[in-house]
Amino acid sequence: VSKSLGVESDDLARALVDHAPRVCEKCGACTRLLQALLTYLREAEQSDEPTNLSKEFALEAVRWPARHYTELPESHKLDVDIAVEAVKHCWGLFPDHLPGNVRWNFEVMVTAVQRNEFLMYRLLATDRTRVSRELERRA
Numbered sequence: 001v002s003k004s005l006g007v008e009s010d011d012l013a014r015a016l017v018d019h020a021p022r023v024c025e026k027c028g029a030c031t032r033l034l035q036a037l038l039t040y041l042r043e044a045e046q047s048d049e050p051t052n053l054s055k056e057f058a059l060e061a062v063r064w065p066a067r068h069y070t071e072l073p074e075s076h077k078l079d080v081d082i083a084v085e086a087v088k089h090c091w092g093l094f095p096d097h098l099p100g101n102v103r104w105n106f107e108v109m110v111t112a113v114q115r116n117e118f119l120m121y122r123l124l125a126t127d128r129t130r131v132s133r134e135l136e137r138r139a
Contacts, residue, residue, distance in 0.1 A: 002015055012044075014053070
């Protein structure tokens with residue numbers, strides 16, 4: 001996988017996360033391979049230093065074109081982008097510090113991606129504001 005991505009890294013798990021859309025593009029048609037990679041990420045999470053690699057991968061993969069991200073209305077794309085960027089820049093937002101309904105939607109988003117399912121994800125405008133304020137507060 002790393003060779004097909006053109007990536008040479010000692011940390012394959014991190015490389016998979018960093019190149020999640022390309023990994024999905026190359027492996028998306030083979031659900032078993034994608035599941036094997038997600039299993040590898042979950043096992044890597046069990047190392048000495050706990051990480052959230054499988055969730056990070058899932059969040060990155062949300063915007064993979066085959067997930068119909070490109071077909072979403074612009075407002076929905078913006079919602080997905082805000083959610084993904086919020087989590088990437090402030091991991092503590094995911095999921096425990098988010099308002100209840102947003103936290104649940106993030107869990108749905110990640111679970112759907114991990115199961116290779118189509119997902120249309122949307123944040124309400126009021127929740128977008130809450131996430132933005134929380135990001136500003138933590139910055």
